[in-house]
Amino acid sequence: MACNNSEQRDMQIAKELLYSQFPTKFVWKKKERHWSLRKKGFTIGRLVHVPPNCGELYFMRIMLNHVKGPKCFEDIGTVDEYVCATFREACYKLGLIGDDREYIDAIKQAADWGSGFYLRNLFSNLLQSGKLSMPTTVWEETWQLLSDDILYRQRKLLKNPALQLTDEELKNYALMDIENSLQLNGSSLTRFQGMPLPDSSTTAHHRNTLVMDALSYDKKSLREENERQLSSMTDEQRSVYNEIMDAVLKNRGGVFFVYGYGGTGKTFIWRSLCSRIRSKGEIFVAVASSGIAATLIPGGVTAHSRLSIPLNVNEDSTCSQIKPGSDLTELLIRAKLIIWDEAPMTLKHSFEAVE
Numbered sequence: 001m002a003c004n005n006s007e008q009r010d011m012q013i014a015k016e017l018l019y020s021q022f023p024t025k026f027v028w029k030k031k032e033r034h035w036s037l038r039k040k041g042f043t044i045g046r047l048v049h050v051p052p053n054c055g056e057l058y059f060m061r062i063m064l065n066h067v068k069g070p071k072c073f074e075d076i077g078t079v080d081e082y083v084c085a086t087f088r089e090a091c092y093k094l095g096l097i098g099d100d101r102e103y104i105d106a107i108k109q110a111a112d113w114g115s116g117f118y119l120r121n122l123f124s125n126l127l128q129s130g131k132l133s134m135p136t137t138v139w140e141e142t143w144q145l146l147s148d149d150i151l152y153r154q155r156k157l158l159k160n161p162a163l164q165l166t167d168e169e170l171k172n173y174a175l176m177d178i179e180n181s182l183q184l185n186g187s188s189l190t191r192f193q194g195m196p197l198p199d200s201s202t203t204a205h206h207r208n209t210l211v212m213d214a215l216s217y218d219k220k221s222l223r224e225e226n227e228r229q230l231s232s233m234t235d236e237q238r239s240v241y242n243e244i245m246d247a248v249l250k251n252r253g254g255v256f257f258v259y260g261y262g263g264t265g266k267t268f269i270w271r272s273l274c275s276r277i278r279s280k281g282e283i284f285v286a287v288a289s290s291g292i293a294a295t296l297i298p299g300g301v302t303a304h305s306r307l308s309i310p311l312n313v314n315e316d317s318t319c320s321q322i323k324p325g326s327d328l329t330e331l332l333i334r335a336k337l338i339i340w341d342e343a344p345m346t347l348k349h350s351f352e353a354v355e
Contacts, residue, residue: 013037015069020045051130055193059087062096086193092134100138103131107142116149120174124181127192136194147174162216166281172198210331214283214299222279229272237265241272248277248336257343267296270339274298283334288341296341303340309350317353 013025014035023045026035050061063076070076074083077090084090103126107119114122123139123146126132139146147170154173155163165173175198179189189195233241240258247254260266270286274297277284287303288294294302303309308321308328321328332338340346 009037018066018068019064019070020047055191056087059091062091063087063094066094066096088134088193100133100135104138104141107138107145111145111148116145116147116174117177119146119148120177121181124178124185127178127182127189127195128185128187132192134194135192136196139195143171143174146178147171150174158212160212160216162218163212164216164219164281171196210327211283211334214285214331214335215281217278219279219281222275226272226275226279229268229275233268233272234265237269237272241269244273244337245276267341270297270341273337273339277336282336283331285331285335285338286341287339289345290342293342297339300341303346303350303354307354309353313347313349313353315349315352317349319353322354 014022017025022035023043025038027038027041028034029036047061047064050058060076064070067076067078077084077087079090079093082093084093107122110119110122119142123142126138127135132138150170150173151163151165154165155161175189175196179198182188189197230238230241240256244256246252247256258266258269274284274286284299285306286294286297286300287306288297288300289303291302294300304311306328308319310317310319322332323329343351
């Protein structure tokens with residue numbers, strides 16, 4: 001339906017008004033549920049006060065004081081024809097809020113003399129103060145400083161000086177500390193839109209000593225070792241290596257039986273697979289039917305020891321430690337590859353017990 005001249009005039013006037021100015025020119029007719037141009041009287045429009053800790057509501061209020069003629073929420077959050085994901089982002093693009101550079105610099109300066117624990121408390125205090133316009137940006141710029149002491153603390157706590165943590169794990173530990181600090185003051189990271197939340201599942205395995213031992217390797221030296229091993233492989237060894245690694249990388253699963261007389265390089269292939277998988281921060285489980293064979297693979301142990309196979313095994317035997325929720329079960333679930341060296345030396349009942 002086409003608009004008449006009067007409606008077109010009203011729409012043109014509305015397009016030039018801020019949200020708070022609208023009542024000065026228009027009157028809301030309740031029965032008709034329609035805004036009409038004000039013909040007499042005078043009214044002052046105003047916006048209800050919204051404190052900074054209200055998140056998106058606070059930033060929407062800021063935008064309403066700067067956007068003229070919005071017809072919907074998308075109009076409020078549109079800057080130069082770009083629809084922002086959040087009102088906070090829209091405020092930032094219009095320069096209505098700061099870039100938090102002074103707070104980022106403050107954390108970096110404090111890192112020269114303060115511990116990671118102190119910096120995490122500083123960050124949580126800044127969050128609670130409502131001073132940070134873009135807390136996610138501050139976090140991304142400073143998380144390495146905020147988690148500076150995490151690795152040392154975990155090594156000492158777990159009594160594992162060789163422990164290595166990924167960036168994701170470092171972030172999670174730092175976020176858990178920040179969340180604990182906020183909760184002590186009646187707040188939480190969930191109140192700050194865009195801030196990542198700690199994922200307890202990412203670091204839960206740190207309570208499992210079997211998993212921790214399987215991950216505690218120097219990834220850089222293992223990558224270098226793997227490069228040397230690959231350059232020394234024969235075509236036949238490379239073919240076996242590639243087929244197994246392809247199944248591992250694509251999560252296809254599978255059972256491989258590699259055989260050959262002594263000196264053909266079977267153990268060399270195991271070591272190469274081991275260095276490749278562990279260099280990627282994944283778990284490689286190496287077991288052997290004899291103690292001597294187990295010592296030839298880094299981190300190798302006997303099958304009876306690692307898999308809890310009974311000494312007097314029979315057709316009814318089971319591995320008592322492989323049960324839901326146990327540390328050994330978690331280790332096997334997370335393992336990318338399990339090598340069983342000298343397998344033909346083991347009774348078939350042992351394999352049946354493990355299966």
